[in-house]
Amino acid sequence: QSVLTQPPSVSGAPGQRVTISCTGSRSNIGAGFDVHWYQLFPGKAPKLLIYGNNIRPAGVSERFSGSKSGTSASLAITGLQAEDEADFHCQSYDNRLYGLVFGGGTKLTVL
Amino acid sequence: QMQLVESGGGVVQPGRSLRLSCRASGFTFNNFGMFWVRQAPGKGLEWMALIWSDGSNKDYVDSVKGRFTISRDNSKNMLYLQMNYLRVEDTAMYYCVKSEGSGRGKNDALEMWGQGTMVTVSS
Numbered sequence: 001q002s003v004l005t006q007p008p009s010v011s012g013a014p015g016q017r018v019t020i021s022c023t024g025s026r027s028n029i030g031a032g033f034d035v036h037w038y039q040l041f042p043g044k045a046p047k048l049l050i051y052g053n054n055i056r057p058a059g060v061s062e063r064f065s066g067s068k069s070g071t072s073a074s075l076a077i078t079g080l081q082a083e084d085e086a087d088f089h090c091q092s093y094d095n096r097l098y099g100l101v102f103g104g105g106t107k108l109t110v111l
Numbered sequence: 112q113m114q115l116v117e118s119g120g121g122v123v124q125p126g127r128s129l130r131l132s133c134r135a136s137g138f139t140f141n142n143f144g145m146f147w148v149r150q151a152p153g154k155g156l157e158w159m160a161l162i163w164s165d166g167s168n169k170d171y172v173d174s175v176k177g178r179f180t181i182s183r184d185n186s187k188n189m190l191y192l193q194m195n196y197l198r199v200e201d202t203a204m205y206y207c208v209k210s211e212g213s214g215r216g217k218n219d220a221l222e223m224w225g226q227g228t229m230v231t232v233s234s
Contacts, residue, residue, distance in 0.1 A: 002155045034218040038156070044226065045115075046156075046206065051220035089156050093217040099172060100146075100221075104155040 003028065004090055006103035012080045013111045020106045022073040022090035028101055030071035033093040037066055037075050040087040040105070049088070050075060077108070085110050113137035113223055115207045120228030123197055131228060133190040133207030141165065141185035144214020146221060147192045149203035149230075159205070160192060163214035175201075197232045204229050 005023040012018040022035060029035055037050040048057055050066035053073065063078045073092075077084055090103040119131040131147070147159040160181035161170045169181050180193040190207055204227040212219040 034220070036220040038221070038224075046224040048220055048222055048224075051211065051222075052218070057222075091156070091221065095217075099170070100158040102156040102158075 002104040003094060003097065003101035004092065004103035006088075006090060006106045008104070009107045009109065011109040011111055014080050014082065016080050017076060017078045018080060018108065019077075020075045020088050020090075020108070022075070022103050024071050024073075024092060024101070026071060027096035028071075028092045028094040029068065029073055031095055033095070035066065035068050035073035036091045037064075038089045038091065040089065046089075080110050082110050084108060113209070115209060115223060115225035117205065117207045117225045117228040120205065120230045122231045122233060124234055125197060125199055125232055127197055128193070128195045129197060129230060131192040131194065131205055131207075131230070133192075133225060135188045135190065135207075135209070138209070140183075140188040142213065143222075144210035144212060144219070145181075145183060145190045146208040146210060147179075147181060147190075148206045148208050148221065148224075149201075150206070150227075151200070151203040154203075157203075161210075161214055162190070165213075168214070194230070197230075199232050202230060202232045 039049045040046045053068040054066040087105045089105045094101045116134045162181045178196045182191045206227045207225040208221045209223040210219045211222040
């Protein structure tokens with residue numbers, strides 16, 4: 001069972017907006033540690049999508065955005081495209097476990 | 112172009128050992144902390160081990176302490192994971208991952224990932 005909680009799946013039609021939640025606790029997200037998001041495609045190297053809660057690395061589309069509040073964070077994807085179909089994982093640091101913690105991952109399906 | 116290429120995965124019996132390697136290129140390897148992160152089939156990501164940029168500090172998730180050893184050779188741009196006393200539950204895709212920083216920062220993101228090498232522990 002993952003320390004950070006994500007919905008197992010989300011879906012949306014092309015062009016729509018979806019959000020993926022990442023819920024933690026006072027020892028990780030709520031303690032002020034940054035949240036990062038990764039995008040995983042089968043058979044490919046995972047990719048850093050959002051770092052520092054809301055910063056996009058160079059080359060990442062503006063359609064992806066991150067936010068954080070309290071003990072939770074969210075990833076929003078606007079203007080859904082077929083190529084966005086992937087698994088998304090959130091990550092932070094936990095000062096009770098003294099290590100990185102991840103969410104269980106969310107599978108995005110573009111209908 | 113920055114790249115991480117893992118090797119060394121395979122099928123191994125419980126209790127046996129395996130050594131994973133990761134060749135880094137396209138960046139100044141000795142400036143960055145490195146991780147091994149794994150994903151078991153149908154499960155989420157899990158960090159295994161961390162080594163600071165200069166190799167002066169190593170850390171492990173509790174489940175592999177005493178069994179796994181992370182090391183690096185900065186002269187060869189190589190990262191390693193020695194896995195001993197393997198268990199069925201160690202079956203996973205293992206990723207070599209570059210930290211955004213030296214490894215000291217708790218807020219550093221996992222900036223770049225390799226494609227992974229699959230380890231299957233089965234009798």
